[in-house]
Amino acid sequence: MDTPQASVVEERYREPFAARAVRRLAHWLLLAPGLFLMLGLFLVSLLVFFSYSVLSTFREGRLVDEPGFGAYVRFFTDSFYYACTLDTLSLAFVVTTVTLLIGFPVAYTIPKLKSDLAKRLVILTIFTPMWVSVVVRTYGWMILLSRQGVVNYVLTQLGLIQEPLRLIFNFTGVTIALVHIYLPFMVFPILSVLVQMNPTLKEAASDLGAGWFRTFLHVTLPLVLPGLAAGTQLVFTLCLGSFVTPALLGGGRVQVLPGLIYRETTAVNWPMSSVASMLLLALALVVVLLFNKVTDKYLVTR
Amino acid sequence: MTGERMPKREMVLRGYTGLVLAFVLAPLLIVAVNSINPEAYSIFPPKAVSLRWYFHLFTQGQFGFAFKNSLIVAAATTIVSLVLGTLASLALVRYRFLGRDLLRSFFLSPVVIPKIVLGVSLFILLVRLDIYGNLTSLVLAHSVVCMPYVIAVVSASLVSLDRTLEEAAMDLGARPFTIFWKIIMPQISTGLIVAGLFAFIISFDQVETSLFLVRPENNTLPIEMFLYMEKWQDPTIAALSTLLILGTFLLVLSVNLFLKGVDLSKFVGGARGGESAGPPGADR
Numbered sequence: 154m155d156t157p158q159a160s161v162v163e164e165r166y167r168e169p170f171a172a173r174a175v176r177r178l179a180h181w182l183l184l185a186p187g188l189f190l191m192l193g194l195f196l197v198s199l200l201v202f203f204s205y206s207v208l209s210t211f212r213e214g215r216l217v218d219e220p221g222f223g224a225y226v227r228f229f230t231d232s233f234y235y236a237c238t239l240d241t242l243s244l245a246f247v248v249t250t251v252t253l254l255i256g257f258p259v260a261y262t263i264p265k266l267k268s269d270l271a272k273r274l275v276i277l278t279i280f281t282p283m284w285v286s287v288v289v290r291t292y293g294w295m296i297l298l299s300r301q302g303v304v305n306y307v308l309t310q311l312g313l314i315q316e317p318l319r320l321i322f323n324f325t326g327v328t329i330a331l332v333h334i335y336l337p338f339m340v341f342p343i344l345s346v347l348v349q350m351n352p353t354l355k356e357a358a359s360d361l362g363a364g365w366f367r368t369f370l371h372v373t374l375p376l377v378l379p380g381l382a383a384g385t386q387l388v389f390t391l392c393l394g395s396f397v398t399p400a401l402l403g404g405g406r407v408q409v410l411p412g413l414i415y416r417e418t419t420a421v422n423w424p425m426s427s428v429a430s431m432l433l434l435a436l437a438l439v440v441v442l443l444f445n446k447v448t449d450k451y452l453v454t455r
Numbered sequence: 456m457t458g459e460r461m462p463k464r465e466m467v468l469r470g471y472t473g474l475v476l477a478f479v480l481a482p483l484l485i486v487a488v489n490s491i492n493p494e495a496y497s498i499f500p501p502k503a504v505s506l507r508w509y510f511h512l513f514t515q516g517q518f519g520f521a522f523k524n525s526l527i528v529a530a531a532t533t534i535v536s537l538v539l540g541t542l543a544s545l546a547l548v549r550y551r552f553l554g555r556d557l558l559r560s561f562f563l564s565p566v567v568i569p570k571i572v573l574g575v576s577l578f579i580l581l582v583r584l585d586i587y588g589n590l591t592s593l594v595l596a597h598s599v600v601c602m603p604y605v606i607a608v609v610s611a612s613l614v615s616l617d618r619t620l621e622e623a624a625m626d627l628g629a630r631p632f633t634i635f636w637k638i639i640m641p642q643i644s645t646g647l648i649v650a651g652l653f654a655f656i657i658s659f660d661q662v663e664t665s666l667f668l669v670r671p672e673n674n675t676l677p678i679e680m681f682l683y684m685e686k687w688q689d690p691t692i693a694a695l696s697t698l699l700i701l702g703t704f705l706l707v708l709s710v711n712l713f714l715k716g717v718d719l720s721k722f723v724g725g726a727r728g729g730e731s732a733g734p735p736g737a738d739r
Contacts, residue, residue, distance in 0.1 A: 179631075180550035184558070187543035187602060191562060194577065195599045201583065202576030259475050262468040277711065278476050282483060284656045284703045288680045289696040293482025295688065296489050296497040303485055303499045333482060336475075365464065387567075394569025396663045401684055411571040411663070418575050418667065430572040437567050 199434075206427035216421055224424035228432075234413070238432065241409040244324070244399070245392040248331045252388050255332065256339035257381070261373075264347050276344075283337040291398045294330040295321060298402075322404025330398045335391055339384040346380030379448060386444040390437045483700050490693035497690065508694040518695060521679035525659055528590055528675060532597040532658035533651050539598065540605030540650065541643075545635075547606070548613040563603045570600065570663035578667035588670040596664050601654035608653060612646030613639075645714060652710055656703070 175182070210219040228234045259279065266272045282290065297303050298320035305317040320326050350373070358368040396411035403412075410433045417426035485499075490508055492501035512518065547559050565573065577596050581587040616639065624634050640647075662677045669678060676699075684692055 180546035180552055183542045183546035187539040187562065188558075190539060190595065190598060190602070194580075194595055195565065195573070198576040198580035199572075202572075202579050205579065255475055255478075258468060259472050262472045265465065265468070275472065275476065277707070278479060281704060281707050282479055284660075284707055285483060285700055286660045286677050286680070286696075288662060288677050288684065289486065289699055290482050292680075292684060292692055292696060293486045296485050296499075296693070297482055299497060301496075301498045303481075306499045330482075333478065336479065390567040394571060394663070396571050397681060401681070411569060414571050414575060415666070418578070423579065426575060430569075430575060433569050434572055437569060441567050 202423075202427055203431055204427075205423045206431065207424075209424055211422040211424050214421070216423060224422075224428045228425065228428045233408075234429070237408045237410055237413050237429075240407060241393060241411075241433070242436070244327065244331070244395075244407065244409060245389050247328055248335065248392045249385055249389045251328065251332045252335050252339045253381070253385060256336055256384065257343060260340045260343035260347060260380075263344055264350075279340055280337050282333075287334060287397050288401075290334055291330055291401050294326065294333065295402060298326050298329065321402055323406050324403075326402045327399050327407045330402050331392060331395060334395075334398065335388045338387045338391060342383035342387065343377060343380040346377050350376055382444055382448050386441060389440050393433060393437050393440070486693050486696045486700065489690050490697045492690055492693075495689045497688070497693075508690040511689075512691050512694045515691065517674070517679055518676065521674045521676040524590065524669075524673060525676040528593050528597060529655045529658040531590075531594040532601055533654045535594060535598040536601040536605050536654045536658075537647065537651050540602045540654075541609050541647065543602070544606050544609040544613055545639075548610050559606075562606050565599050566603045570661070571666070573599065574664040574667050577664075581668070588668075588673065590673065593665060593668050593675070596668055597658040597661055600661065600664055601657050604653040604657060605650040608650040609643060609646050612643040616642055648710065648714065652706075656706075 206224055207222065208218070208220050210217050210221050210223050212219075259275075263272060263275055266275065299305075300317045300319075302320075304320060305314070308314045309317065320329075354372050354376070355368055358372045359365075363371070394411055395409070396415065399407045399409045400412055400415070403409075410429050414426045414429045414433070417423075417429065488499075488501065489497050491504045491506065492498065493503050493505035493507055494501075543562055547555060547562070574596070577592070578587065581592050586592060620638050620642075621634055624638055629637070660677060661675070662681055665675050665678055666681075669675060674682070680692060680695065
């Protein structure tokens with residue numbers, strides 16, 4: 154309880170038992186409905202789903218109640234699943250890196266804009282697409298990147314290419330679209346740190362004779378690192394779970410774990426989709442924990 | 456000021472930002488352009504202008520039905536996640552108790568959980584319980600996904616609340632419930648609106664979570680679009696997408712006007728799953 158007022162403490166002696174119990178347990182009462190949803194639906198369903206990986210077996214197109222580790226053995230010996238996992242990780246890695254390179258300068262520029270209107274417009278433009286369905290945005294990229302799409306049209310008109318480039322139904326197309334989709338999630342945390350930054354620090358640095366680059370390197374960058382770490386972590390984990398874009402823009406050539414989970418579930422091979430899901434979840438959690446550890450170690454203690 | 460070099464560097468940064476803005480807007484604009492293209496495939500530049508695909512869209516009854524489903528699910532999800540999330544935020548911000556940090560992480564964890572894992576596991580649980588396929592289960596599933604965002608945003612506004620008003624009310628004998636409605640609610644109303652908007656749009660956009668949870672005759676709009684696009688790629692989807700984009704911009708713009716003068720960046724830090732980038736003094 155964090156109600157340290159003296160008057161309240163005195164009053165507690167005259168309080169009826171029931172009222173005191175309610176107040177003692179107030180936070181649990183407040184938490185109960187949400188916790189019920191989280192435990193009852195979220196946690197229980199994950200546990201039930203994961204139990205399928207050992208409690209049943211998929212044989213001849215059917216699910217049989219026969220415990221075993223068959224799905225694990227197959228997953229970790231078949232090279233297709235290995236390639237899937239590798240594709241998922243490399244896609245997340247490339248997308249996160251590109252998003253960081255594109256997002257950071259933008260986030261850095263926004264607080265420097267002089268007029269409030271310009272600031273508002275830029276922020277609105279960056280963040281509004283976030284509210285547009287991923288399906289719609291993926292479709293937009295399908296049109297832009299197709300053989301007769303805008304990108305190929307412009308490049309041909311400029312004489313930069315003779316033949317249209319193959320930009321969709323491969324890794325390139327998926328990467329471009331995912332960078333577009335996750336860009337706001339990178340700009341978000343970086344911007345939030347930048348707007349809270351104390352401007353006098355930079356002024357002090359330049360008063361002491363530091364050039365813009367040294368100021369950036371020794372003052373701005375260290376202060377922005379928590380935002381950078383948060384954005385990188387968020388984009389990487391979101392990317393690991395992306396399904397719609399690789400499914401539509403990958404054209405079957407970009408095999409990632411979420412797509413694998415979708416197909417195995419549809420084929421009633423629940424043990425296999427369970428193993429793949431556990432691996433995907435584990436990857437996401439490892440990324441989160443790793444980033445939290447790094448953040449705590451290097452950034453909070455300062 | 457370092458004199459002459461300053462503006463040049465700024466110019467480069469601004470030009471770069473302009474390019475990125477073009478990159479951000481391009482796929483949305485091209486969808487609108489393609490929706491008036493009379494051909495059955497996408498081609499740039501369009502050879503003529505026609506509203507053919509808009510007319511075709513309105514002959515496709517499944518989209519209207521799916522749109523209605525999506526609205527119902529998103530509205531219900533907004534209410535459920537807003538109520539449960541606000542109650543949980545009150546507990547997480549206002550009380551100190553054993554396991555509080557762990558509980559907070561648990562509540563925020565659906566943000567980083569791959570949505571397809573969540574969708575498939577709920578599907579399997581509901582099939583086992585034999586209650587698969589109704590919209591209620593979809594609302595509950597979406598609430599799990601949306602609640603972390605509500606908690607993040609509402610917690611951020613609760614932290615920056617002026618406590619003296621509550622103390623004054625308490626000294627004057629107000630009951631906790633009255634304090635909540637009359638004092639806390641008005642102060643966090645902006646946060647609640649932002650959180651509600653988040654919940655609505657996130658629910659409306661769910662594909663992976665819903666994919667297995669809806670019966671084919673009960674599809675939501677993104678699912679219907681996803682399935683349509685797997686089969687056809689004619690500009691019907693462009694016409695529909697254009698209408699959706701316009702709707703979204705109007706929604707965001709009206710909320711933005713409604714919240715004019717409110718510093719939205721206050722909520723920026725809270726919306727992600729973690730700690731360090733939150734508003735000053737958020738949870739440490």
